[in-house]
Amino acid sequence: MLYGKHILVIISGGVAAYKAIELIRLIQKAGGTVQAILTKSATEFVSPLTISTLCGRPALTALFDLTRETEIGHIELSRSADLIVIAPGTANILAKLANGIADDLATTCLLATDTPIMAAPAMNVRMWEAASTRRNLALLANDGVQFVGPDEGEMACGEFGPGRLAEPPVILEAIVAHFERANRPKPLAGKHAIVTSGPTREPIDPVRFLSNASSGKQGVAIAEALAALGARVSFVTGPAQYRQPRGCAVIDVETAIEMDRAVEAALPADIAVFCAAVSDWRVETPADDKIKKDADETAPTLTLVANPDILRRVSSLAGGNRPRLVVGFAAETSNLLENAKAKLKRKGCDWLLANDVSPASGTFGGANNTVTLLAGxxxxxxxxMDKQAVAQKLATRIAESFQRDRRI
Incomplete structure (x- = not known):
């Protein structure tokens, strides 16, 4: 799978650094060769001798190695590889990469390279959720850095949430997929796509909210399919349970209003695919404190107001502000075709994919989907078909429409 490919693995200083040992072995078993760089902090978790033995060549740690730097070692290292993989990618090294800081061998190589970079983030959940980390990730995604993970689970520090390093077999799968994509045509190269995904959550009080059962699987598949065809993808997602897409700029939101603002900020775009299951209504005034039962257990009255209609707003934009192709989804539980035709006309989008999300269909949270495409x-x-196949078919149709320079 990786025969003839040379991978530069950068190991930064997190407790998950020990997993780099398995990743190196998997790359080698797949036919690739590995050169490793360890940051100073990484050497506190794994031994350079262990990594050197595995790679069959010295693991590098020092920027000012006179033997290597007489040959401009950091330049040679950064450009001789077919792919650079940062695993684990701590908040620190990702922040340095996002902001162009080069203060050791690892970050100097990253700044000097024109080789594709893939990062597997690993950090405490609070670090992962920090506003500065989110900004850095968005910058890196826009710069073309690919991401694998992180996973969600229990941390070494005892906390639970997103931030665990993706497992080495998953990282290997992403590496193999990178080279497979590199050999494919890129009909959407130079195009910017916005994809919305997942549910939104509309707060009732600090512990309750209005939402739905959308898993985000279909949105992730669409984002990755468009990215595989060369598009730069801005992925705006509500709090979905499914993993985030690889190779995309991810913007996390909670509410419909936040999603609307995030889409507005991501414009202009050539393509917009609105796959998110956005709540139609929100509570007009969420309670500041948890709502308590009355003595007679009378249910509280909730006043609902309409949320922004994101699909309709973007479809109605004038001139160059409107994406050339706007695609909506219609999640229906009955009268699928009738309701979808009405929605296509009402929303003003170019295409609409209608799907049955009734409980018997298993679409929400499931692996498969059955859609009907309406175009004019x-x-x-x-x-x-499964959701990956739906995404690939949709992405192919989008690419074909751009190649023909007209909408279907």
Whole structure:
């Protein structure tokens, strides 16, 4: 799978650094060769001797190695590799990469390279959720850095949440996929796509909210399919349970208003795919404290107001502010085609993918989907398929429409 490929693995200083040992072995078993760089902090978790033995070549740690630097070692290292993989990618090294800081061998190589970079983040959940980390990740994604993970689970510090390093087999899978994508045509190169995904959460009080069962799987698949065809993807997601897409700029939101603002900030775009299951209503005035039961257990009255209609607003933008192709989704539980046709006309989008999300369909949270594509007066029923296949078919149709320089 990786025969003839040379991977530069940068190991930064987190407790997950020990997993780099397994990753190196997996790369080698797949036919690749590995050169490793350890940051100073990484050497506190794994031994350079262990890494050197595995790689069959010295693991590097020092920027000012006179033998190597007489040959401009950091330049040679950064450009001889076919891919640079940062695993684990701590908040510190990602912040340095995002802001162009080069104060050791690892970060100097990263700044000097024109080789693709893949990062597998690993950090405490609070660090992962910090506003500065989110900004840095968005900058890196816009710079073309690919991401694998992180996973969600229990941390070494005892906390639980997103921030765990993706498992080495998953990172290997992403490395292999990178080289497979590199050999594919890129018909959407130079295009910017916005994809919305997942549910939104509308607060009732500090512990309750209005939401739905969307997993975000279909949105992730669409984002990755568009990225695989060369598009730069801004992925705006509500609090979904499914993993985030690789190779995309991820913008996390909670409410419909936050999603609307995030989409507005991501414009202009060539393509907009609105796959998110946005709550139609929100509580007009959420309670500041948890709502308590009355003595007679009378249910509280909630006053609901309409949320922004993001799909309709973007579809109605004028001139160059409107994406050339706007695609909506219609999640229906009955009268699928009738409701979808009405929604297409009402929203003003170019295409609409209608799908049955009734409990019997298993679409929400499931692996499969059955959609019908509406484009103008044309109606095209797609056979049942998994969500990855739906995404690939949609991305291919989008690419074809741009190549023909007209909408279907």
């Amino acid at each position: 007066e044309a109606v095209e029923a797609w056979e049942p």
